[in-house]
């Protein structure tokens with residue numbers, strides 16, 4: 001699903017109004033009707049008090065239409081206009097009049113006014129600011145946001161939590177409404193997925209308001225949200241007359257004394273993702289544990305006992321996963337430099353190899369085109385430098401990826417894959433995966449996909465999705481705390497099966 005920038009949403013709005021030959025008022029009515037339906041389906045006439053806080057623009061207008069529809073259905077509402085500006089949008093004014101005709105006159109809240117009492121069992125609808133926010137809210141509006149937060153009432157934000165910009169991180173956390181749920185129009189917003197802005201809404205959901213389909217499908221966007229539909233398009237079925245050679249030979253290079261487990265995890269994940277053959281290249285101390293515990297993998301050992309001292313092998317791998325558990329011994333650093341001088345095989349680079357690249361920038365120029373780099377935030381910072389906010393981070397990551405022609409996988413709760421100026425936001429995964437070894441599993445999975453012929457960008461996007469999906473499958477049995485990297489590998493098979501699982505609801509409909 002595409003993630004549109006605010007200007008594109010305004011443009012989609014205009015095109016829709018023109019092509020459907022409707023007024024903006026009709027579109028607002030449609031949007032607010034979706035909000036009403038959502039609430040009504042859940043509340044079923046429940047007399048709970050609903051406080052609707054409306055701004056003076058179209059976000060506020062949505063709130064006023066919702067208030068009218070709730071009133072008509074007999075809900076217990078209180079409506080407030082948050083008068084943060086003298087201006088009013090036309091559709092706001094039209095709908096204020098319509099509401100007044102139904103004998104609902106909102107309380108106008110201005111600077112210095114007493115704030116309404118809200119009980120924790122009430123519901124708050126936040127329609128104060130939407131996409132039109134262009135500067136930080138005034139202090140008294142921030143005080144209102146804090147008041148809403150202190151009430152602990154369920155807070156439903158319309159389109160976007162008020163105070164949240166679509167293109168920058170707010171400098172003051174208090175200046176944003178903390179939404180329990182956000183009902184966003186037509187398309188998800190990038191800020192729902194970034195670490196410093198995603199925290200303002202616990203959940204989000206898209207409401208289809210019928211914006212012009214042609215506009216939505218033809219517009220180019222800088223970001224895309226990756227779910228099952230998107231990765232299904234990449235999936236390559238296994239062929240009947242195939243053999244292990246058809247699916248490539250992955251070489252996993254890494255490990256050091258005390259960190260052989262990382263290689264074990266990556267190699268095993270690589271096998272479970274479908275690589276035809278897997279060989280591990282490790283220091284000698286890794287030989288026995290790997291041969292004993294992972295019989296499907298082959299092992300080549302370095303001359304040194306405890307760390308890699310020279311990368312030298314006589315096989316022709318399809319792809320190399322490099323760096324897990326490798327350490328940064330001087331000999332390992334030299335070995336990596338010499339290896340990169342001659343290597344032409346596609347690479348997936350993680351962990352210590354990333355840190356070595358950060359400390360030896362000249363190595364970056366030696367990477368083969370479209371190498372996949374999988375940093376966690378600290379490793380990313382070492383690679384691209386310090387950033388100021390999520391948006392600058394993304395721009396710096398895009399420049400880095402362009403400069404070195406590499407696919408950058410920024411690991412996090414919504415892992416973001418960057419390539420060729422575009423970002424792909426993953427939707428699978430859970431906090432149980434924040435545990436040692438899960439990164440090694442990802443490296444193995446992406447390597448295993450490239451081995452089978454997936455182009456590096458698709459392998460990265462697909463691998464990240466499947467890695468999260470494996471975690472989501474397993475966490476149902478283990479709970480967050482007990483989800484280990486080994487458990488994640490067990491879930492890879494389920495993640496593949498899930499790609500083709502038919503929804504229970506669909507089956508029920510057919511019966």
Ligand SMILES: NC(=O)C1=CN([C@@H]2O[C@H](COP(=O)(O)OP(=O)(O)OC[C@H]3O[C@@H](n4cnc5c(N)ncnc54)[C@H](OP(=O)(O)O)[C@@H]3O)[C@@H](O)[C@H]2O)[C@@H](O)CC1
Nearest residue numbers: 013028057058059129130131132133134135136137159185
């Ligand atoms: N296409 C769609 O998806 C549809 C969208 N719809 C809805 O429209 C919403 C966008 O509405 P909107 O453009 O009127 O902006 P909104 O956020 O209500 O702000 C109002 C005005 O406030 C001002 N302002 C800004 N910052 C400020 C500040 N700190 N303190 C004080 N004032 C400030 C600024 O005006 P300015 O003062 O800069 O001239 C701004 O214009 C969108 O989120 C969705 O809910 C649906 O109705 C139908 C279909």
Ligand SMILES: [K+]
Nearest residue numbers: 129158160162
């Ligand atoms: K809002």
